[in-house]
Amino acid sequence: MTEITIHRFRAGEGDLLGQLFHRSVHEGAAGAYDAAQRAAWSPEPPSGPVWEARLAGGLTLVAWTGRDPVGFMMLIPETGHLDLAFVAPEMQGQGVAAMLYGLLERSARRRGLARLTTDASELARGFFLKQGWQDGPRRRIERHGIALHNYPMAKSLKPALERAA
Ligand SMILES: CC(C)(COP(=O)(O)OP(=O)(O)OC[C@H]1O[C@@H](n2cnc3c(N)ncnc32)[C@H](O)[C@@H]1OP(=O)(O)O)[C@@H](O)C(=O)NCCC(=O)NCCS
Numbered sequence: 001m002t003e004i005t006i007h008r009f010r011a012g013e014g015d016l017l018g019q020l021f022h023r024s025v026h027e028g029a030a031g032a033y034d035a036a037q038r039a040a041w042s043p044e045p046p047s048g049p050v051w052e053a054r055l056a057g058g059l060t061l062v063a064w065t066g067r068d069p070v071g072f073m074m075l076i077p078e079t080g081h082l083d084l085a086f087v088a089p090e091m092q093g094q095g096v097a098a099m100l101y102g103l104l105e106r107s108a109r110r111r112g113l114a115r116l117t118t119d120a121s122e123l124a125r126g127f128f129l130k131q132g133w134q135d136g137p138r139r140r141i142e143r144h145g146i147a148l149h150n151y152p153m154a155k156s157l158k159p160a161l162e163r164a165a
Contacts, residue, residue, distance in 0.1 A: 006062065006100065006103065017055060024088060029041075032122035040144040054113045057076070059104065078109060081118065085097060102126075120151045128153050
């Protein structure tokens, strides 16, 4: 099995992750969103200082095989919002997102966060349901004039007893 290492996003890695994001949308999400929707979601690989700052603005974990990034996920610790979750198409279904998510959830618990939220794509919805999240109703969003959809999702990190009290 391919050896995967995970480390925190480092300055200067933005362009590589932008290319991964673009491939993940166009190849990885092809079963759930049509070509026009994928083009609206990622017209071109994100890059440059704004993208780099977005990645640096939260707890972004990157999975690597050797020198190639194969997935990344970002938690905004101040709000508990999971902002980005993308895995390279050829590595999907091999537990990469589960590894990244496991570390982020552990970090969120250590920080005392009570709840995690995200806006999940069709594919991420299946993934997060598997991680014990709850989904809300399918929501229509618009990107560059094209309609797409996602699902508001959340997971309580409080123990069940505390939630019932
Ligand atoms: C969503 C995504 C990040 C999941 O990454 P992944 O590395 O393939 O997921 P994993 O292999 O870690 O999956 C972990 C578990 O979730 C399940 N799972 C993953 N995606 C699923 C889906 N769409 N539907 C149902 N179950 C799913 C896996 O079967 C696996 O189950 P197991 O524990 O029984 O083996 C990946 O499919 C992706 O990058 N998609 C394209 C881009 C995208 O939509 N990103 C989300 C933006 S909000």
